Amino acid sequence: MxxxxxxxxxxxxxxxxxxxxxxxxxxxxxxxRIAAGVTPGKGGESVEGVPVxxxxxxxxxxxxxxxxxxFVPAQFFYGAAEEAVLAGVKLLVAITEHIPVRDTxxxxxxxxxxxxxxIGPNTPGVIxxxxxxxxxxxxxxxxxxxxxxxxxxxxxxxxxxxxxxSSNGFGxxxxxxxxxxxxxxTTLNECIxxxxxxxxxxxxxxxxxIGGDAEERLAKHILDRGFSKRVVGYIAxxxxxxxxxxxxxxxIIYGDYGTAESKINALKEAGAEVAMTPMEIPLLLRKRRxxxxxx
Amino acid sequence: MKLFEYQAKELLxxxxxxxxxxxxxxxxxxxxxxxxxxxxxxxxxSQVLAGGRGKAGGILAASNEEEVTEAFGKIMNLEIGGExxxxxxxxxxxxxxxxIYLSITLDRGARAFVVISSKAGGVDVESLKGRVxxxxxxxxxxxxxAQSVAMKLHLSGEERERFSRIVANLERLAREKxxxxxxxxxxAFTKRGGLTALDxxxxxxxxxxxxxxxxxxxxxxxxxxxxxxxxxxxxxxxEGNIGVVGNGAGLVLSTLDLVADAGGNPACFxxxxxxxxxxxxxxxxxxxxxxxxANRILVNIFGGITRTTDVAEGIKxxxxxxxxxxxxxxxxxxxxxxxxxxxxxxxxxLHPSPSEAxxxxxxxx
Numbered sequence: 001m002x003x004x005x006x007x008x009x010x011x012x013x014x015x016x017x018x019x020x021x022x023x024x025x026x027x028x029x030x031x032x033r034i035a036a037g038v039t040p041g042k043g044g045e046s047v048e049g050v051p052v053x054x055x056x057x058x059x060x061x062x063x064x065x066x067x068x069x070x071f072v073p074a075q076f077f078y079g080a081a082e083e084a085v086l087a088g089v090k091l092l093v094a095i096t097e098h099i100p101v102r103d104t105x106x107x108x109x110x111x112x113x114x115x116x117x118x119i120g121p122n123t124p125g126v127i128x129x130x131x132x133x134x135x136x137x138x139x140x141x142x143x144x145x146x147x148x149x150x151x152x153x154x155x156x157x158x159x160x161x162x163x164x165x166s167s168n169g170f171g172x173x174x175x176x177x178x179x180x181x182x183x184x185x186t187t188l189n190e191c192i193x194x195x196x197x198x199x200x201x202x203x204x205x206x207x208x209x210i211g212g213d214a215e216e217r218l219a220k221h222i223l224d225r226g227f228s229k230r231v232v233g234y235i236a237x238x239x240x241x242x243x244x245x246x247x248x249x250x251x252i253i254y255g256d257y258g259t260a261e262s263k264i265n266a267l268k269e270a271g272a273e274v275a276m277t278p279m280e281i282p283l284l285l286r287k288r289r290x291x292x293x294x295x
Numbered sequence: 296m297k298l299f300e301y302q303a304k305e306l307l308x309x310x311x312x313x314x315x316x317x318x319x320x321x322x323x324x325x326x327x328x329x330x331x332x333x334x335x336x337x338x339x340x341s342q343v344l345a346g347g348r349g350k351a352g353g354i355l356a357a358s359n360e361e362e363v364t365e366a367f368g369k370i371m372n373l374e375i376g377g378e379x380x381x382x383x384x385x386x387x388x389x390x391x392x393x394x395i396y397l398s399i400t401l402d403r404g405a406r407a408f409v410v411i412s413s414k415a416g417g418v419d420v421e422s423l424k425g426r427v428x429x430x431x432x433x434x435x436x437x438x439x440x441a442q443s444v445a446m447k448l449h450l451s452g453e454e455r456e457r458f459s460r461i462v463a464n465l466e467r468l469a470r471e472k473x474x475x476x477x478x479x480x481x482x483a484f485t486k487r488g489g490l491t492a493l494d495x496x497x498x499x500x501x502x503x504x505x506x507x508x509x510x511x512x513x514x515x516x517x518x519x520x521x522x523x524x525x526x527x528x529x530x531x532x533x534e535g536n537i538g539v540v541g542n543g544a545g546l547v548l549s550t551l552d553l554v555a556d557a558g559g560n561p562a563c564f565x566x567x568x569x570x571x572x573x574x575x576x577x578x579x580x581x582x583x584x585x586x587x588x589a590n591r592i593l594v595n596i597f598g599g600i601t602r603t604t605d606v607a608e609g610i611k612x613x614x615x616x617x618x619x620x621x622x623x624x625x626x627x628x629x630x631x632x633x634x635x636x637x638x639x640x641x642x643x644x645l646h647p648s649p650s651e652a653x654x655x656x657x658x659x660x
Contacts (some may be wrong), residue, residue, distance in 0.1 A: 022600075075505055094411035101401060102473055106433050108406060137569070141629060155569070158598045163627075181545060182403050182475075209545055212403040224465020236548040238556035243297075243346070246566070247529035247544025247566040249502060250403070251503025276556070278549060279650065 001187065001194055002091065003174075004144070005033070006131040009035035009063045011089075012047075013056065013080050014071035019095075021047045023071065023114075023137050030140045031132030035063035036079075056080075056087040067091040069125065071184040071252075077121070078103040085114045093135045094120030094185070094275045104183045118185035122248065124155035130173065130200070133185045138162075138175070146171015148285070149195040151188055152207035153178055153214065154248070157236060159279050168282035173201045178282055180248030182211070188218040192227055201283055203230040209239035211239065211251040211258040220265035231272035232284050235260045238276075299342045302385050302513060303495035307479070308470040312461050313491045317386035326367040327360050329385040333361075335660045339366045341382040345376030353380075356388060377534070389491055394481030395427070395448070399469035401476070405430060408469065408494035410441075410462060414448050427642045437467040441505050451658050456484075462610065472510075519563075519586055526578050527567055530647055534558025537656055538578050538589035538620075542567045550595045559657035560581025563591035570600045584618045591621045593656040598628025607637035614641050621659065625652035 004010055006272065012027075014020040015037025028034055034050050036059035043054035053059040056068070070090045072080040077099050084092055093110070099121045111118050119126055125136015129145040138155070142163040148170050152158035153229040158177055176191060178184040188206065195201050204227075215235065222231065225274045237246060237253075240259040245252045253259055264274050273288075275281045304314045318329035319342075330337055330365030341353030348354050353375050363385070370383050402409040411508060413426035425588040427447040429440055438638050445537070450458050463483065476498040487610035506508055529544055533551075537559050541547040549562050563586060566648045567579055583592050596606050603626050610622065622643045626634050632650040638645055646652035646658075 022570075029411070034621045042371075060569070074502060100473060101475065102433070102503065104469070105406065105408075109433055132474065137600060139629065142599065152545070154543065156541075156597055156599070157545030157549060159543075159545060159599045160549075163597070182401060183406055200461020207545070209548055215405070217404055218486065238544050238552045239561075240548060240551060241533065242532045245501075246548050246564055247530075247532060251544060277553065277650070279648070288443050 001190065003126060003128060004030070004067045004091070004133055004153050006069070007033055009033050009065040010061045010067045010069065010135060011035060011056070011063060012037045012050070012069050012071065012074070013084065015039055015047050015052055016042050016045065016048065017071055018069035019137070024048050024050060024054040026140070026237060027134050030134040032093045032134050032208060035065055036177045043266060046156055047251070052226065056083045060089065062088045065089070067093070067135065069093040069095060069259045071095050072098070076097040078107055081107045082110060082119070083111055084114050086206040087240060092116060092118045093125045094179070095125060095137060096174055097122040097180070099181070101182055104181065104185065107185070110186050119176065120179040120181070122181045123179040124158060126174070128166035128174050131268040138205045142166060143175060146173060147200055147202040148172050148203045148205055149198065149203070149205070150175040150205045151178060151251070153180055153209050153230065154236065156181070156209060157207050159204065159280065161234070161281055164278055164282050165205070168286065170282055176256070178214070180250055184214060188214050189221040191269040192218065193221070195229065196227060201229060201234065203288070205281060206233040208233060208251050208263055208274070209248070209251050210235070210240050210246065210260050211248070213258065215263035216266040217259060221269035221274070222270040222272070227291055230288055231267070231277060232281055233264070233272045234278060234281055296501055296504070296510070296513070297344050298497040298499065298513065300340060300495060301342055303497040303504065304492065306468055306472065306497060307492050307495055310464045312464050312479070313326045313489060314495070315491055315493065317384050317439050318383050320385050320476050321400065321518045322364045322526050323364055323367050326363050326383060326385055330357070330360060330363045333385070333387050336388045337363070338386050339363065339370055339384060340389050341370045341373065341375060341380045342382050342384055343375045343378040348375055351375045364603070365498060380478055389485055389490070389493060391485045395458070395484070396477035396480045397465065397492040398476060398480070399431070399474070400478070401559060402430070402515050407431060410436065410444055410466065412444055412448060412462070422630065424656070426507045435470050436463060438463065438528035441466070453488070463492060472507065474498060475500050494616050498502060509549065519582065519650070522567065522582060526575070528567060528579060528582070531564040533561045533563050535562050536588060536590045538562045538565070538583035538586055538592045539595070540565045540567065540583060540592060541595040542569065542571055546595060546597055550593065550649060550653065551642035553653040554593065556656060559653070562586055571605070573605045573609040573612070576606050577613050580613045580622070581618065582614070584620055589620065591623065591656055591659065592628070593652060594622060594624040595652065596624070596626045596628070598626065598631065602611050603628050603634035604630045604637060607634035610635055610643060611641055614643070623652045625649050
């Protein structure tokens with residue numbers, strides 16, 4: 001996965017919609033270089049001074065962008081993602097919620113074939129505070145530059161945790177939402193592989209939730225491969241009922257599959273510390289940094 | 296969306312998978328009439344979505360009309376997992392010797408659909424011994440793959456042929472109807488050598504329903520869940536007394552944990568979604584205000600894209616309309632000072648942190 005750096009061109013698909021245009025403005029304010037937008041049939045218009053094209057191909061050839069953020073409605077999403085991949089886009093940030101799971105699987109297959117990366121779907125996106133790069137819908141004020149890599153399955157919890165971290169002196173090297181759907185095109189495992197290679201990253205914070213086994217797989221990955229940085233986890237949904245979808249399509253427990261308990265135990269076995277509330281995360285980080293500074 | 300057993304079995308039939316003869320009965324008369332029309336004995340099965348119907352007493356055998364009448368009454372009055380049936384499936388009892396577990400389901404870790412099958416048909420899939428798992432490509436299962444599942448279960452001859460046809464048909468059903476899960480448990484080998492689906496469970500991909508108008512009128516929904524879904528809220532009804540409202544699924548989920556840790560009991564999970572404006576906040580608070588098991592409301596907002604002043608205006612406006620159950624709120628984020636000022640003259644109990652708001656909501660009488 002190659003994340004865009006400061007000044008690198010990015011395109012917005014679905015730029016003329018309510019969310020697309022609002023977040024284009026907010027991303028520009030943060031410093032992201034939005035070079036072009038795409039909405040079929042709206043070519044020639046502009047949004048926040050950004051030229052709009054009918055096709056991704058035109059937008060890419062005019063802007064040289066390799067990354068796209070997508071606000072396209074769920075029923076048209078697969079087509080838009082396919083268009084982006086075939087036009088040579090290598091990083092797709094899929095903000096859209098409610099994409100049918102079989103469309104996501106098809107998208108993932110296509111992206112693999114063309115060596116493209118998809119973040120999401122149903123993700124708040126990714127933010128790199130030190131680069132002034134934001135490809136997402138997160139509120140910029142919660143995020144500060146620093147040394148914690150934050151990965152989350154939930155949007156608002158990511159903002160809440162980032163805010164807690166920032167106001168306690170723990171800025172972030174990177175914050176990335178893997179998405180609230182049952183299928184994450186970029187997995188938590190790929191996220192910590194990425195964090196391993198980021199020199200400025202000292203600790204990793206994982207915000208998980210009930211449903212599936214992404215956290216268990218992450219724990220196994222850490223045990224199998226080793227991971228040299230500290231990991232603090234938090235899992236939402238310890239008291240959630242079984243067989244009820246808790247807002248996110250992926251947040252559902254079936255039998256004993258997907259419980260918070262299983263995830264917490266797995267992370268602890270892999271050597272991570274697990275916070276019981278979002279507020280406890282900076283406290284655990286503080287303890288660890290203090291301990292290290294003493295020894 | 297989970298289908299009732301009778302709906303799932305109609306789908307199986309449509310896809311050429313044998314199911315026992317059955318009829319749906321909404322009253323005693325229908326149950327007896329159905330019994331008269333079919334071979335005996337029969338089983339009466341509660342049509343609820345909750346699992347564990349057999350153990351709970353929701354599946355009863357009957358071999359004469361008195362037994363049918365008695366079983367029907369018992370089942371209709373039996374609550375399973377907080378749910379009461381609106382009808383009973385009367386089904387011919389199928390004598391059989393062996394059972395198989397078979398399902399097509401999304402394997403989230405493998406990021407693919409898979410066939411899971413086991414010779415030990417049973418209640419708990421996870422603990423099934425010797426289960427066979429076969430990954431399926433996005434194009435669907437091939438004949439060879441279906442055959443190989445049958446071989447791994449050590450089926451041979453006619454049994455193997457019949458079973459692999461059912462695997463292929465169930466996979467086609469799951470793919471075409473976009474199911475997250477299509478499960479037959481048990482699939483029975485009858486004494487006459489056939490295969491029959493005795494129970495079935497189908498969960499549809501809610502996000503794909505726009506492509507399947509055939510499912511649009513399937514469910515008699517919970518009144519509140521129906522209202523919430525029309526408003527576009529993510530809503531789950533729970534059994535306690537504290538109505539929990541927030542912006543963002545993860546945030547509301549973590550608020551439920553805080554409530555339970557503080558010794559409280561949530562009445563619902565309501566996610567306003569991102570960027571909620573004043574009217575949506577009003578609608579959400581109104582909905583929880585009507586929820587009979589909620590006697591107080593806890594609002595947890597972390598404003599980012601959602602403007603905290605919009606939230607405050609929404610809450611203020613419902614209070615002015617004459618509602619209200621007590622409201623405990625934590626509102627943080629952009630413009631929070633202005634939001635607090637808006638609520639200062641209202642009876643809303645404002646707290647600076649989620650844990651304090653939760654504590655206050657749980658402790659109040």
